Amino acid sequence: MIRRLLGALAVAATATAVLGTTPALAATTTFAGTVALSNCSGSVVKPAGTPDTAPALVLSNGHCLESGMPRPGQVIVNRASSRSFSLLSPDGQRSLGALRAKKIVYGTMTDTDVSLYQVSTTYAQIKRQYGITALELSNAHPADGVRMDVVSGYWKQIYSCTVNGFVHELRENGWVWKDSIRYTPDCQTIGGTSGSPVVETSTGKVIGVNNTRNENGEECTLNNPCEVDESGNVTVHPDTPYGQETYGIPACLTQANEIDLARPGCSLPKPLAVDAAA
Numbered sequence: 204m205i206r207r208l209l210g211a212l213a214v215a216a217t218a219t220a221v222l223g224t225t226p227a228l229a230a231t232t233t234f235a236g237t238v239a240l241s242n243c244s245g246s247v248v249k250p251a252g253t254p255d256t257a258p259a260l261v262l263s264n265g266h267c268l269e270s271g272m273p274r275p276g277q278v279i280v281n282r283a284s285s286r287s288f289s290l291l292s293p294d295g296q297r298s299l300g301a302l303r304a305k306k307i308v309y310g311t312m313t314d315t316d317v318s319l320y321q322v323s324t325t326y327a328q329i330k331r332q333y334g335i336t337a338l339e340l341s342n343a344h345p346a347d348g349v350r351m352d353v354v355s356g357y358w359k360q361i362y363s364c365t366v367n368g369f370v371h372e373l374r375e376n377g378w379v380w381k382d383s384i385r386y387t388p389d390c391q392t393i394g395g396t397s398g399s400p401v402v403e404t405s406t407g408k409v410i411g412v413n414n415t416r417n418e419n420g421e422e423c424t425l426n427n428p429c430e431v432d433e434s435g436n437v438t439v440h441p442d443t444p445y446g447q448e449t450y451g452i453p454a455c456l457t458q459a460n461e462i463d464l465a466r467p468g469c470s471l472p473k474p475l476a477v478d479a480a481a
Contacts, residue, residue, distance in 0.1 A: 231404055231405075231407060232352045232354065232361055232363075232402055232404060232407070233293040233294065233295075234291045234292065234293055234294065234295035234354060234356065234359065234361075235291075235292075235293040235335055235336065236248075236335060236336065236337055236338040236400075237291050237295070237338075237354050237355075237356035237399075237400065238261060238288040238289055238290050238291065238302065238356045239288070239289040239291065239298075239356040239357045239359075240263060240267060240286070240288060240289075240356075240357065240398065241269075241287075242267060242357075242395070242397075243263055243264060243267035243357060243395065243396075243397040243398040244263065244354075244355045244356040244357040244358070244395065244396055244397060244398045244399040244400075244413075245261050245262055245263035245267070245288060245356060245398045245399075245400075246261065246262050246263075246338050246354070246356070246398075246399070246400040246409065247259050247260070247261055247262075247290070247302070247326075247329065247335070247337040247338065248260050248261070248262045248337055248338050248339070248340045248400070248409055248449075249326055249337035249338070249339055249340065250339075250340050250342070250452070250453035250456055251339055251340070251342065251453070252458075253326075253456070253458060253460060254326075254458060255325065255326040255327040255330070256325055256326075256327055257325060257326060257458065257459050257460045258305070258321050258322060258323065258324070258325055258459070258460055259302070259321075259322050259324055259325060259326050259329055259337060259460075260308065260319050260320065260321060260322070260337075260456075260460050261288050261302065261304070261319070261320040261322060262317070262318070262319055262340075262398070262400065262409070262412055262449070262452075263317075263318045263320070263397070263398030263412070264316045264317065264318060264397045264398040264412060264413075264414050264447075265310045265311050265312040265315075265316045265317055265318050266312055266316055266397065266414070267318060267397050267398045268307065268310050268318050269284065269286055270282075272312060273310060273311055273312045273313070274312075275312070275313060275377050275378055275379070276313055276475075277311065277312070277313065277474070277475075278309075278310070278311040278313060278471075278472050278473060278474035278475070279307055279309070279310040279311065279474065280307075280308070280309055280310075280462055280464070280474050281306055281307070281308065281462065282306060282307040282310075283305075283306050283307075284304040284305070284306050284307045284320060285303060285304060285305075286303075286304040286320060287301045287302070287303055287304070288301065288302045288303075288304070288320075288322070289301055289356070290302055290329070290333060290335060291356050291359070293335075295356075295359040295360075296359070299333040299335065300332070300333060302322045302323075302324055302329070303322060303323050303324075304320040304321065304322050304323075305320075305321050305322060305323050306320070306321050307319070307320055308320065308321045308456075308460070308461070308462045309455075309462045309471065311471075311472055311474075312378045312380075313378070313379070313472045314379070314380060314381045314471075314472050315380055315381070315447045315448070315471070315472075316378070316380055316412070316414040316415075316447050317412055317447060317449070317452070318398075319452070319462070321460055321461075338400055338402065338407070338408070338409050339407070339408045339409065340408070340409050340449055340450075340452055340453055341403065341406070341408040341409060341410050341449070341450055342450050342453045342454070343450055344448065344450050345366055345384060345403065345410040345411065345448060345450070346366065347366055347367070347368055347369070348365060348366060348367075349365065349366050349403050349404075349405065349410075350363070350364075350365055350403070350404040350405065351363070351364060351365065351366055351386070351390075351401050351402060351403055351404060351410065351411075352401075352402045352404055353386075353390050353392055353396060353399045353400075353401055353402075353413045353444075353446070354399050354400055354402055355392075355395065355396040355399045355413075356399065357395040357396065357399075358393075358395050358396060360396075362389070362390040362391070362392055362396070363389060363390070363404075364386045364387045364388070364389035364390035365386070365387045365389070366384055366385070366386065366387075367385045367386055367387045368385050369382050369383065369384060369385065370382070370383040370384075370385055370430045370431075370445065371430075371431060371432050371433050372430070372431040372432075373415075373428050373429070373430060373431075373445055374423045374428060374429050374430075374431055375415060375423060375424070375425065375426075375427070375428040375429075376423070376424055376425040380414075380445075380447055382448055383445045383446065383447055383448070384401065384410075384411045384445060384446040384447070384448060385430075385440070385443060385444075385445055386443070386444045386445065386446065388442055388443065388444075390444050391416075391442070391444065392413055392416050392444045393416075396413055397413065397414060398412060398413065398414075399412070399413040400412060400413075401413055401446045401449075409449055410448065410449065410450065411446035411447055411448050411449050412446055412447050412449055413444070413446045414445060414446055414447050415428050415444070415445050416428075416442070416443065416444040416445065417429075417439060417440055417441050417442060417443050418442070419441070420439060420441035420442075421439070422437065422439050423437070427439070428445060451469070451470050451471060452471070454466060454467075454468035454469045454470070455469035455470075455471050
C-alpha cells in the first residue's frame with residue numbers, strides 16, 4: 204500500500220528529495236491538531252456540535268491500523284486498542300505529549316480508507332493540557348478546485364495543492380474506494396503521509412484523509428491505483444495522488460463519539476458480525 208510506511212529508513216532519501224520541492228506552508232495552516240503514528244500520519248478531529256466533554260477522536264487510514272490492512276469487504280468496529288499518538292506543536296517541531304487510544308471506533312478499506320480511534324482524553328482535556336483545539340470535520344461534500352493542504356504529522360511537512368475532481372471508483376490491488384478526491388500533482392505525497400488530514404485552506408476544516416498515489420504508472424496494482432468511471436472505463440494517471448472524503452463520518456457518530464451505523468444519514472459500510480469486537 205503506497206501510503207503505509209514500510210520502513211522509514213527506506214524512504215528517507217526519497218522524502219528529503221521530494222520534500223525539498225514541496226510548496227511553501229499555507230499561511231492559515233499549521234500542525235495544530237495533527238499527530239504522528241508509528242507508521243503514518245493522523246489528526247485529532249471533531250464533528251461540529253460534539254461537546255468538548257466527549258472523548259477525542261484520531262483520524263487516519265484503514266491501512267494504517269496496527270493490526271494490518273483490512274481485507275476487501277472487512278469493517279472493524281469497537282475493537283480494543285492501546286495505540287499511542289504523538290501530538291504535535293503548531294509549528295510541527297516538537298511533540299507536546301502522547302495521546303493513548305482506548306479503542307478503534309471504526310476501520311475499513313472498503314468504499315473508503317479510514318480509521319477512527321477513540322482516545323482516553325477528552326477534547327477539553329487536550330485543550331487545557333496542550334492548548335490544542337481539534338480540527339473540525341466538514342459535513343459537506345468537498346468542491347472541485349478548492350485549495351487544500353495535506354498535513355503530515357509523520358514527516359512534519361505540509362503539501363499544498365488543489366482538488367482536481369472526483370473519481371467514481373478508485374481501485375488498487377483488490378480494494379475499491381468510491382468518490383475519491385483527486386489532487387493536482389503539486390502534492391507529491393510519499394510513504395508516511397498516509398492518514399494525513401486533507402484541510403480546505405479557506406475554512407481550516409478537514410474534507411478528506413490522504414491515502415494513495417500512482418507511483419509507477421501501472422494499472423490497479425499495489426501502489427498504483429487506477430480510475431474507473433460509471434461506464435467501467437479504466438484510466439491510469441501516473442504520479443497522481445488521491446484522498447478519501449470524510450464528510451459522511453459525522454452522521455455516523457453519537458454526541459459521545461461512539462459509532463452508530465444505524466443512524467439516519469449514515470452511509471459508511473457496515474461490518475459482518477465477525478468483524479465487530481465488544
